[in-house]
Amino acid sequence: MAQFVDWDLAAATAGALAKTGPAVSYEEATQVVSDLRALTDEAAGHVAAYTGxxxxxxxxxxxVVDRKDWAKVNIAGLQRVIGPLVARLSEGKEPGPLADAIGSRVTGVQAGTVLAYLSGRVLGQYxxxxxEPGQLLLNAPNIVEVERKIDADPRDFRLWVCLHEVTHRTQFTSVPWMRGxxxxEVQAFVDASQGGEHMLERMRRGVATLSDALSNPESRVSMLDVVQTPGQKAVLDRLTAxxxxxxxxxxxVMDGVGPxxxxxxxxIRAKFNRRRESGNPLEKAMRRVLGIEVKMRQYAEGRKFVHGVHERVGMDGFNKIFESPLTLPRLEELGDPDAWVTRVHH
Structure with missing residues (x-):
């Protein structure tokens, strides 16, 4: 079967290009890992008590991972998902050994470049x-680097990060249908494409777009350019919601438990928000192309929606949102908590 990405090359590229972590002694590194594990357990208790x-x-x-390990885990995950999708899209057609080898190696370098960039930014991830059921990752070098840059109390900052990431773990492990x-929806996005070969080419171009943004901060292209059909737009709306x-x-949950x-x-919140909003031109370009700017808006818009629902129906009423895919908010309801409450509670 044709290989869409040379995954070994992607991993090697990500490892070679990943930023060096902050200077810590062996004893400090050991303490950070120990702290993050203990604080994850502490955060789990707080999140369960607060959310129900x-x-x-x-x-x-x-x-607890470093930047190279974070990239490796994500490459393994992407390989597991993208492999079957490529098989379906290519419908067993072989592009020829030379085209396959060249194309997969180019995409491998591009994917590795993007993952190297992200490996130096991500604090945690579910x-x-x-x-099944997923795994919580905490990127120790990035957590230490940020807490130093914003001059935060280490324990406070680490627990704050853990509260956010443990909430994501709780969402996927307390709601049996969430991961599936x-x-x-990722599968549905591919199924809604207008033809396998064309979609594969767009996927390649999407990876190239991300990689190019690293060398050309003036690039105005975004990953949304991979979207091509009304069906894909509908899926993207559901995923965005x-x-x-x-x-x-x-x-x-962070803001509820934190105080x-x-x-x-x-x-911590004030300094971290300022850091989120700042960035050099290259970082701003990558945030735009990768959709991180959209994600930053999601934090604010989503929190406002959750707060609005909680204000109206309380935590138990809010938790009805996780009963089934049908009770998830629609994209247009995110700006109108009353609309969701009316649809689900009446």
Missing amino acids: LSSQVEVPPVR EVFSG YFLG LMTLLEGHAEF EVIPSVES
Whole structure:
């Protein structure tokens, strides 16, 4: 079968290009890992008590990673998802060994370049592609680097990050259908394309777009240019609504729990928000192309929606949102909590 990405080359590229982490001694590094594991457990108790949600499956222990390991885990997850999709899109057609080798190696370098960039930005992630039920990753070098840059109390900042990421783990492990629904929507996006070969080429071009933005901050192209059909737009609307809800819910929980357990939370939030909004031209270009700017808006819009629903129907009423895919908010409801409450509660 044709190989869309040379995954080994992607991993090697990501490892070679990943930024060097902050300077820490072996003892400091060991302490950071120990702290993050303990604070993940502490955060889990706070999140469960605040949200009323509890995991319905056995939860794997948190995995504290460095930047190269983060890239490797994500490459493995992408390989697991993209491989079957490429097989379906190509319908068994072979492009020829030379075209396959050249194309997959080019895409491998491009994908590795993008993952190297992201590996230096992501603080934590609930990774769902690699296997059931998913795994919580905490990127230790980035957490230490940011807490130093904003001069935050280390324990407070680490617990603050853990609250956000553990909320994502809770969303996927306390709602039995969530992971399958998300992966199904990714599949639906591909199924809605206008032909396999054309979609494969657009996917390649999308990866190239991300890579090019690293060397050309003036690029105005975004990943939304991969969207080509009304069917894909409908799927993207559902995915956008889902991700806005999940990010907003995590922000809402952070802000709800934080003041009770993190003494310096107000200072951390203010400094972190300023850092989110700043950035050099290259970083701003990558945020736009990767859709991170959209994600930053999702934090604010989603939190406002969750707050609005909670204000109207309380936490138990809000949690009806997780009853089934039919009770998830529609894109147009995110700006109108009353519309969701009317549809689901009446």
